Amino acid sequence: MDILLVDDEAGIRKVVGITLADMGHKVLMAANGEEALEVFRRERPSVVLTDVRMPGMDGLELLRRIKAESPDTEVILVTGHGDMDVAVQGLKLDACDFISKPAGPEILEISLKRAQDKIALRERMRRHTLELEQQVRDQADKLVELERQSAARETVEGLAQVMGGLAGEISGDFAMFNALPCLVSVQDRDQRVMSVNQLYRERLGDRVGQPGFAIYAGAAGQGVDSPVARTIRTGLGQKSREGLFGPDESLAAVTVHTAPIHSRGGQVDLVLEILVEASEIQRLQDELHTSRRRYQQLFDEAPCFITVQDRHLRIQAANSRFRQEFGSATGGLCYQAYCGSERPCFGCPTLKTFEDGQPHQTELTVRGKDGRTLNVVVWTAPVRNALGEIEAVMEMATDITELARMQDHLASLGMLIASLSHGIKGLLTALDGGVYKVNAGFRNGDAEMVQVGWDKVTGLIGRIKGMVLDILFYAKKRELTLRSLQAQTLAAQVAEAVAPKAKQLGVELAVDIHPKLGAFTVDEVVLSAALVNILENAVDACLDDKTKPVHRVSFSARPDASGVFFEIEDNGVGMSPDTLSRLFSVFFSTKGSRGTGLGLFIAKKAVDQHGGRIGAVSEPGQGSTFRIWVPREQ
Numbered sequence: 001m002d003i004l005l006v007d008d009e010a011g012i013r014k015v016v017g018i019t020l021a022d023m024g025h026k027v028l029m030a031a032n033g034e035e036a037l038e039v040f041r042r043e044r045p046s047v048v049l050t051d052v053r054m055p056g057m058d059g060l061e062l063l064r065r066i067k068a069e070s071p072d073t074e075v076i077l078v079t080g081h082g083d084m085d086v087a088v089q090g091l092k093l094d095a096c097d098f099i100s101k102p103a104g105p106e107i108l109e110i111s112l113k114r115a116q117d118k119i120a121l122r123e124r125m126r127r128h129t130l131e132l133e134q135q136v137r138d139q140a141d142k143l144v145e146l147e148r149q150s151a152a153r154e155t156v157e158g159l160a161q162v163m164g165g166l167a168g169e170i171s172g173d174f175a176m177f178n179a180l181p182c183l184v185s186v187q188d189r190d191q192r193v194m195s196v197n198q199l200y201r202e203r204l205g206d207r208v209g210q211p212g213f214a215i216y217a218g219a220a221g222q223g224v225d226s227p228v229a230r231t232i233r234t235g236l237g238q239k240s241r242e243g244l245f246g247p248d249e250s251l252a253a254v255t256v257h258t259a260p261i262h263s264r265g266g267q268v269d270l271v272l273e274i275l276v277e278a279s280e281i282q283r284l285q286d287e288l289h290t291s292r293r294r295y296q297q298l299f300d301e302a303p304c305f306i307t308v309q310d311r312h313l314r315i316q317a318a319n320s321r322f323r324q325e326f327g328s329a330t331g332g333l334c335y336q337a338y339c340g341s342e343r344p345c346f347g348c349p350t351l352k353t354f355e356d357g358q359p360h361q362t363e364l365t366v367r368g369k370d371g372r373t374l375n376v377v378v379w380t381a382p383v384r385n386a387l388g389e390i391e392a393v394m395e396m397a398t399d400i401t402e403l404a405r406m407q408d409h410l411a412s413l414g415m416l417i418a419s420l421s422h423g424i425k426g427l428l429t430a431l432d433g434g435v436y437k438v439n440a441g442f443r444n445g446d447a448e449m450v451q452v453g454w455d456k457v458t459g460l461i462g463r464i465k466g467m468v469l470d471i472l473f474y475a476k477k478r479e480l481t482l483r484s485l486q487a488q489t490l491a492a493q494v495a496e497a498v499a500p501k502a503k504q505l506g507v508e509l510a511v512d513i514h515p516k517l518g519a520f521t522v523d524e525v526v527l528s529a530a531l532v533n534i535l536e537n538a539v540d541a542c543l544d545d546k547t548k549p550v551h552r553v554s555f556s557a558r559p560d561a562s563g564v565f566f567e568i569e570d571n572g573v574g575m576s577p578d579t580l581s582r583l584f585s586v587f588f589s590t591k592g593s594r595g596t597g598l599g600l601f602i603a604k605k606a607v608d609q610h611g612g613r614i615g616a617v618s619e620p621g622q623g624s625t626f627r628i629w630v631p632r633e634q
Contacts, residue, residue: 001116002043004028006036006050006062007078016049019105023112033057037065040073047096047115048075052086060086063093068342072122074115078103183254183275186261187212187228189268200275205247212273217243217251228271231258235268244275252277305376305397308383309334309350316392327369334395338366350393353380357390366397375401431460480523480609482634487517487564491557494528498535502553507542512556517564520632522610527630530603534568534626537599541572541624563612563631571623580618610634 003025007013010031017027028043030036033050034057040048048066052059063075074096079087087098096118097111177184177197183204184197193212200207204215213226220226220242227238237259244254254275261270299306305322307315313334323329329337335344344351349360360380367373376397383392437453440446495511502509535555542551553570575583584604607614611631618624 001047001112001119002026002028002045003112004030004036004040004043004045004048004050006030006033006048006054006059008032008051008054012051016103016108019108020049020112023105023109025112033059033062033065036062040066041069044070044073046074046119047112048073049078050075051078052090053080060090060093063090063095067094072119074118076111076115180274183277185212185273187271187273189232189270191223191226191228191232194270203246215245217245221245227256227258228273231260231271232268235260235262244277302396303398305399307334307395308392309395310392311354313344313348313350325368325374326366338364340367349378349380350395353382353393354390357382363400364397373401374399375403375405431457431464434460480526480634482521482523484519484521485524487520487557487559488513488515490522490524490528491517491531491555491566494531494535495555497528497532498539498555501536502539505539505543506551507539508550508552509539510552510554512554514558517557517559518632520564520630521634522630523606526606527610530606531566531568531628533599533603534628538568538570538572538624538626541570541574543572545571545573545621547621560629563629566628566630567625568628569623569625574620574622574624575616575618576620580616583616584614 003020005013005017005020005027006029007016008031013029013031017029020027028039028045030039032054036048036050037057039045048062050059050062057065059077063077066073066075071094075090075094077087077090077095077098078101079090079098080101090098096115099107099111103111178199180197181199183200185193185200185207186195187193191212193207193210196204196206196208207215211223212228213221213223215221216226223229227240227242230238237257239258240256242254242256244252246252254277257274257276259272260268261272263269299317300320302319302321305325306319307322307329308317309315315329315332315334315337318326318328318330326337334350335341335348339345345364347362349362352358352360359382362378364376364378365373366376377400378395378397380396381394382390383394385391434453434456438450438457439453441448441450441453491513495509495513499509535553538553542553545551548571551571553568556567558565558567584600604614607628607630611634613629614626616624616626
């Protein structure tokens with residue numbers, strides 16, 4: 001069997017893996033629950049042998065996840081001494097078995113044999129079930145066919161009785177069949193036409209009193225082997241394909257149905273003959289085919305994503321635009337195709353339509369097969385069968401991503417203008433104060449006052465410059481200008497840019513740059529600005545903290561196989577969980593009136609543009625740590 005072995009201890013994985021391989025099994029290995037899930041989804045092994053006590057996702061949680069995705073996979077739990085309660089809980093979660101550490105070869109073999117037996121039994125049950133279901137379907141089909149034949153026979157017999165009762169009143173015109181879209185005649189035992197409907201008369205002329213077989217080509221046209229002759233001879237209804245001569249001697253194909261009309265003595269007195277023209281059947285089929293093709297074209301070319309879903313949200317049909325954006329999802333679940341989720345979206349409009357039979361509308365954020373996020377407006381409509389019951393729901397989703405982006409951007413710009421008008425006004429007022437000190441110092445010959453005023457002016461000019469640059473970066477989309485450079489050089493430049501501010505404010509700046517960071521391809525200006533912004537925020541966080549005698553900011557850079565890690569740590573004021581959750585939101589600032597709320601938002605945007613990752617951890621009063629990873633290649 002294919003066996004997935006999960007244990008956080010490499011030595012145990014090696015020893016047990018060798019034992020399993022010696023038993024003839026193919027062994028897959030994983031060091032933790034998360035890795036095990038990845039391997040399981042990729043390889044789909046028959047058996048999972050997992051330790052219970054593991055860091056992160058433990059064995060019980062791994063058992064739950066695997067059973068949720070594949071109930072037929074057998075999971076064996078490996079527990080330590082004293083873990084009996086855990087083992088019992090695992091059995092309640094449908095684990096196949098549990099064994100105690102250390103697991104010897106004999107115990108492993110017994111447990112695996114038990115799992116193998118369960119798998120084999122399940123397979124036999126599955127085959128038996130399929131065979132039984134097939135037998136049931138075959139018998140049901142036979143019953144349906146018998147019932148259909150019985151119903152048809154009863155209908156024809158009933159019709160024959162009615163016709164028999166009317167036989168004495170037939171006088172050449174068969175008004176009761178005039179509404180039928182087929183040719184109908186009644187013939188006697190000598191195959192003379194006694195009555196016809198209106199369509200028969202229009203197509204073949206007034207043939208009452210003439211031989212009914214004369215309209216046929218070939219042997220049927222001789223009267224010996226005509227459909228009516230066969231019915232008189234056998235006493236049974238007939239169905240056949242015949243060639244039919246029209247008044248102009250043109251030949252057409254027809255399907256002929258006949259039914260005997262018996263006398264009270266049981267003898268065939270009359271025969272009901274019904275002719276259906278093949279050209280009419282073909283015409284109707286062509287119309288149906290054309291309509292289907294037209295509706296399919298409309299379905300596929302509609303400028304939105306369309307699916308038809310059953311009550312379990314399984315996709316029964318999808319148009320071409322849906323398939324292009326989300327993949328060939330027919331037979332799959334709607335929420336998996338849209339979001340890769342394991343459960344339906346909150347407030348699912350399709351489920352609401354199934355509940356109340358009414359159309360519903362909602363706005364959702366979904367993800368395409370290429371990972372692109374889309375904003376869509378979803379409309380639903382019920383699809384009803386002939387009895388008026390809802391058998392499916394049609395869901396139509398319109399892509400409004402660009403519209404939503406423009407709305408958000410316009411709203412953000414409005415908020416930006418409103419908040420910055422107040423901020424710039426305050427900075428200009430403070431700048432007036434700095435200029436006043438400079439002028440007063442010059443008037444009084446006070447060099448110290450001039451220096452103080454000038455320091456204030458230059459600091460405020462720097463803040464205004466940073467604010468304007470942030471506004472420009474936010475308001476206009478900037479494409480990256482990429483080039484290859486040494487990561488060590490960029491890290492050193494960032495540290496040098498922040499060092500004067502840290503020294504001036506009395507904050508110790510510790511720099512630890514690995515000497516072999518290697519090269520990476522980035523936009524030097526954008527990435528440097530992002531790192532400097534975060535470093536300056538760290539210095540400001542130390543300045544805001546009044547509880548520690550010494551404040552320190554550390555900036556480190558280290559390499560990994562595919563990118564570069566930057567870490568910025570401070571022992572400043574720290575952040576609450578609420579602040580941390582909103583940290584990278586636009587217009588959210590921890591500096592009050594001193595910040596625009598754009599710095600960290602732009603920093604995250606810069607890292608995202610480079611295909612990197614950024615995150616932060618913090619404790620109030622303990623400081624904060626920012627970690628940034630940037631890939632070597634874009």
